[in-house]
Amino acid sequence: MQNYDAIVIGGGLGGLVAGAKLAKEGKQVLLLEQHNVPGGCATTFKRNEFTMEVGLHEMDGLYDETDPKQRIFKDLGVFENVEFLKLPEFYRFKNHRVDVVVPDDAEQAIELLTNQFPEEAKGIKKFFRKIFAIRKEANRTVPLWCRRWKFDILMPIFPAIFPHLAFNSYATLGKYLDSIIDNEDLKLILAANVGYYHDDPYSMSLIYFSVAQGGYYKGGTYIKGGSQKLSDYLAKVIKDNGGEILLRHLVTGIIVENNKAVGVNYKENRKNAIHIMNAHAKVIIANAAIPNVVDMLPEKNKQAKKVKNLQKACSLITIYFGFNKEPKALGNKHYSTFVFDDSINTLQDMPANFRGNFADRNYVFVDYSQIESELAPAGKSVGVICTIDYLSDWENLSSEEYKAKKSQVAQIYREKLEKLIPGIDKEIGWCEVATPKTIKRYTLNPHGTVYGYAQIPKQAGPFRTRIKSPVKGLYFASAWTNPGGGFTAAIMSGWLCANEVIGSINI
Secondary structure, eight states, X not given: OEEEEEEEEOOBHHHHHHHHHHHHTTOOEEEEESSSSSBTTSOEEEETTEEEESSOSOBOXXXXXXXXXXXXXXXXXXXXXXXXXXXXXXXEEEOSSOEXXXXXXXXXXXXXXXXHSGGGHHHHXXXXXXXXXXXXXXXXXXXXXXXXXXXXXXXXXHHHHOHHHHHTTTOBHHHHHHHHOOOHHHHHHHTTTGGGTOSOTTTSBHHHHHHHHHHHTTOOXXXXXXXXXXXXXXXXXHHHTTOEEEETEEEEEEEEETTEEEEEEEEEOSTTOOOOEEEEEEEEEEXXXXXXXXXXXXXXXXXXXXXXXXOBOOXXXXXXXXXXXXXXXXXXXXXXXXXXXXXXXXXXXXXXXHTSOGGGOOEEEEEGGGTTOOSSOTTOEEEEEEEEEOGGGTTTOOHHHHHHHHHHHHHHHHHHHHHHSTTOGGGEEEEEEEOHHHHHHHHOOGGGOSSSBOOOGGGSGGGSOOSBOSSBTEEEOSTTSSSOSSHHHHHHHHHHHHHHHHHHSOO
């Protein structure tokens, strides 16, 4: 029987960051990952000569000195070992009425939008003031979490210290935009990328949106060579500091003694594998879906009751393209283009659109040829189309029905892309569809979600599931816990978790 200081269940960004921090601090770490590569959604895969990016379109905040990732990446040596590329703008928004390119600089965005919508100048300025005020306060709370402060301790004085977080705790993006802006197209522009976080502006936490969106308005980045580079480096930090990583190993249960997590049972993640192994540790860190973690525990507990009624987030569908000719050579000028269907006239139309026919569904096209991504040979490139989707539309299909529907979706979006960039269809050398079912298969996330619990007000910000479980010695580090889904939030969850472990327990 092996003994460690910490066992990490799952090798997504939260688990990798937690494991890297603990290993760097001299702790004995074992990380178990059921997939054959580390990273979770921060991975890439090869198709012929093309490297396909699984999750990352854009990372926020690296040009903001107050962003917590600055401290995290400096401490772990990320900046010296992973190259980040600055993106040319935030995004292009296009519908049948408006076509506008939103800068990734707040002042430039205010100027551009004010010139285009002069009657909304006051509301535009209010919007940017609000998201940056919320972001500033949220970033200030990170050191408090690292010092083991608890939200219930801060609650009596919270409004005085963090008024924007306190008084907007239950606010939603949609209602806030309605309160300051009248022009519906402007609202759509400002909320165009809501699918990065959630599927409905009117249940999207204003706090969570503001924290992330404010980071993008400080300048976005992409990891040169793909997000796998970051995941591989973090795995290397663990191993270089004496840690152990077992890929293709699935945790089947958490060993609990006297209401304390003391180890895990696991096996090789291959067909017909039946031999169960076990390892023990002073703490267990779950970088896995919390509903799955509950099922790993030996009996019903407070954690199960705590998360039973929480709402899970939406999923995504992605169409991967390998191009024999770069889209920018065909006239495309933008990295991210959000295309909204003609039927979308207001923010209120968006949720139904995401559940509607694929032929009418809004989407984003990401063109990696606009940067030196190193995802394809010279003169060629890759790109993706992505939109909100749901596992329920895919899980009950037969094998043949599933393949046929994927083929149909691929054809629909090839036609959409051809309409956006004439001549591109004949340059497609590879096309592949990843559905919510695909995401569930590779991440094991219930509903195929990539965001964990939905970022609605009562599940976001200070109300997000804490990093420590009611089961002693069991901690969480993933999109399912504080602060939430997305690359930045997952990275922060791992960092906060590691600091909580180091500060609370003598390991």
